[in-house]
Amino acid sequence: MDKEDADPVIAAFYRAALEPAQWDAALRAFARLAGGDVACCFLKAEAGMAPSRACVTGLDEQAWEHGYRRYYHTLDPGYAVLTRAPPGRMHLMQDYFSEQAVARSEYFQDFYLRAGVRYSCSGVVRDNGALTILSAHRAAGQGAYDRNTRRQLQRVLDHLPNVFRLRDTAQQAQAHGALAWEALDALPRAILLVDACLRLVFMNLAAQRLLAATSPFASVITMHGGKVAVRVSQLQQQLGQRVRQVCVGLACHCPAPLYASDEDGRPALEIGILPLPVRIGQAGGDGASLAMLALRPLFRAGRRHWPSTAERPCGLTGAEWALALALADGMDAAEYAQRKGVRISTVRSQIQSILAKTGTHRSSEIASLFSALEWQAGAQP
Template sequence: MELTGVVDLIYAAALGEGASWQDVGDQLMNLMGAQRATLWLKDEGGAPGNVLMRADSYDKKYAQYVEIDPYRAAALEVGVEETMHRRGDVRLGHEIIPDASYVKSEFYADFGRISSRRYMIGGLICTTGVIPLGLHRDAAARPFDEADKRTLSLLLPHLQRALQMGARLAPVGSGFAAAALDSVPIGVIVVDHEMRVLYCNAEGTALVGNPRSGLSIVRDRRGSSANSSRLFAHHPADHAQLCRLVGAASRGGAGGGMQVRAHSSVLAADAATLSALVCPALRHLSSSARANMGTSVMHGAATVLARNLLRSSSLPARLLVELFGLTRAEAEVAVALAGGVTAEDVARKRHVSLETVRSQIRTILRKTGASGLRDFERIIALGSTMHAMSAARPVSGDG
């Protein structure tokens, strides 16, 4: 499979649309000539696991040596801020751990030597935390080289964007029907490389209709594209950046994130009003796509995910107390989790142990009736939408 095919699979897996992470792992190993691939993500219950390969005897054996894995130890030393600075940075195994040190390590002598862990290439992905990606070859294979680095460096940003996109659209679940997208409190706007709008969900329509948001859709009445609608940002610098990101994503790049400011005539302060994430477009989100085409990246187009920074995207903690019988502490943890904060960050900010937070998460899931954290996020997203609609509705008198 070519590189573009792997990119398609990455977005499909992240959004649960016709492909699994194991499919991605199989194609990554095939593309990179590797025997093993690792990407550790948490399941709905919060337990981490390698999603790129089916569980086998290797995993049970690795569990005995995970604490002395030198590559894992090196990844744990890198913080979120440094990962953001090193975005897209791919390194060969010897650039992380000197080769002489690795082959003399207890990990390699007792485990790596007999388990396809001789040569390694990897990089770090940053979402709400630092996630290492690794590919491994055995001693009979050749080492990874600079050409392999260039290939993986093209895929790493797509993995990051796909995971971010999946997290933001988590309330929708699989099967992005228009009605489901309209329930998401995030604007979903699909545009072509010239910023012509191909699709806009209900929240996106509300955002572009609000002059405080910093984004608008205008009718183009000139040239061959007469009567088409185009997306633009009111602030000139923001519009230029948005066009660059859309152009990059529509040409097969991974896009990027930015903040959008309202026009100075609308808000006195030059403050951001929207957070926008630009990703490659998914074919089934375009109104021009034929039905049942399957999920794939639609080249020549990009998706803009926009979140209103002036409005809370989660339920107030007091409502979680009233609705689900959470304690105040549990409600505050729930609000943080719904906002994308990790359990580790919650524990650190609240000055409590990680086990305390994990115990609170189990209680939150039980009280809300959620099957896992993703299901909990759907419940909160739906409640947030209903709360926003209720708050915006004018109150009329009786009789």
Template sequence: MTHEEIHFAIRRIYEAALSPENWPSALVSVTEAIGGHKAMVNEKTPGAAGRSFSNGLDVENASRLQREFETRLPDWIRAIPVGVPMRQSSMISDAAFRRSELYNETIRPVGGFYVMVAPLVQHPGRRAYFSVCRHLGAPDFSDDDLEAAKLIVPHLKTALDVQGRLEAADLRTQGVLDVITQLNVGVILFDAALRPVFVNPCAEAIAARRDGLLLSSEAVAATLHLDTEVLRRVMKAALAWHDVSRDGSVFALRTEAPVRCYLSRRPPRPPLVVLVVPLCTTGLTNEWNSGARAVLFVMEPDSASGLEQMVLIETFQFTRREAALASLLARGIDLPDTAARLGIGIGTARGYLKQVLAKTGTHRQAELVALLLRSACMAGGVTTAPNSTVPCSHRSDSRGQ
């Protein structure tokens, strides 16, 4: 295992998320980086037939393994935390594994023995797992193999989420930019030089006030110099996700994490909240914005939310209280203020937040906000912004600082 192999495998994973026909070749790279011989990713979603991608397995054996994961999942696999790869030998003895149905009906027929498994998704009705095995007679996965898997597995999980959202929204054909144009949250797509290539009407309206946010054809800036320096640092941090020239271990540890900062406004208005997220551009590019590399969300904490609570309830199965809390957090309001606005204690708010994180598969509040905003864009669950009649194809030409 080398950093270059890990780096290459991660790149292939994201290519497969955008073009699912590339999953078998991506799994070849993943299998080699982890030191395995055969591998599979299988997923079961509500109301749909299960699907799987495999390396080194014929159709019959792949189908048999997929059925085992869907219908007779062993307790030792159920006990593995989501996103954590575990060697079978750390969960069950070799002797017990040899007697198991999983081994005798799926692993043994393909000539394997030692297995490493990582749950990727465990939501009600939707489960996904990554498994990799070594040939019968080969030694167990080494500590280095396990460390490589720990670097790769989070990207497998993210790639499945990306693929699922692309499929659900059909981004390639549904005109997502038209939806973003109507979003009642400022949205700015910017390129590798930090230049805006797309600005929605809400962001234009915020910038036109020249209070916190400034825009020109060449730059995104703040009204205060110190805020501009911080803003550009977080924009560059988001671009680092696309930097494939660095050491592979650094890339492998980097996740698609949002970065937050604040832009001061004239009192008594609270500062603008800015969230910057690396952009997966598939389905969002055309001849004039193909250079977009990240998206910058600008939120006004004292304005009405752009997220419809019913959309949140339907999308994530939130309760009404959970949806109200998520909607306020998406506006950049911190948890104590959110609790005060909802008339609940901070402990109760933390409990709601914990449930919201669990239902969305996120781990931090910043990740949650980014997911909610992106989901609103994809689902069209947005409130129309004022003065949003300018066609989105002309947005990049109408700015002045």
């Protein structure tokens, strides 16, 4: 899994949104990301109803059609797990079903294991009022999932609602296989489309609002001569290199998002870089490939809820997030370790991880970075 990353898989799903024939390729990429061979994405309106729409890869048609869709969907214990929790989170089914439960289950013994699969990582999102389930499956010999794999699969699930919005809008515009500007405008995430030279080709409405002249992010990322620019020269070089790689189809050796800093040197804007599967030529240009920059603001004060995994900036874990807020409240590492009942070496290791992820250099800078936040007291990650 260390050599795999979610970004190419996310890009494959966006391509499938515009080119329906690519759904199977997207699911194959999702299965590879999971370290397995089987993946599926299907719509299920109610618990007792068969899936009304499905795309499956790695599982033969008979096992799916004559097995799951016709009978075993009514026995699937994973569906109960997914519907008990709010949508939007990937679940490792190995956490819910012991070996003893598997041995007693008709679903596992007569269908799942016989189909050649054993471990599942699954999540649901809302799609036109019904639940769409995205799952990756491993055979018994491929072993159980680890937490890092789950985090990578979670990143894909986080994008799925936007993928569906893009799909629906593109279908309404009858823009199969072509770039639909209206579809990108419908996305709530700020999106910039650029060519290999960082020349701006398109900016959706969410990006226009984010980069408005009165926005605090207007000084973080700007337009000069029709090109996208960030205020730090080193970051500008990294952005340019990543965009060129994406546009020529090269695998990125550092696929994690980039972070642009504000005038005080604090990370302010996350920049995700994804290949766009549509060429300019399909929209009347010269046939060159594009890169999609997905922008997400960080550290906005005044939000009154504990952030979900997807919302935590800079990829902080829940434990790192709690420690960062404690440092912002004036607590030192020793006191935090005593209160949490953990070793001071553990806390110091977490501090080093926070420093690396946020681009800060000492604990006092972490405290300064997080001190302006107004998170609800007593909430848990």
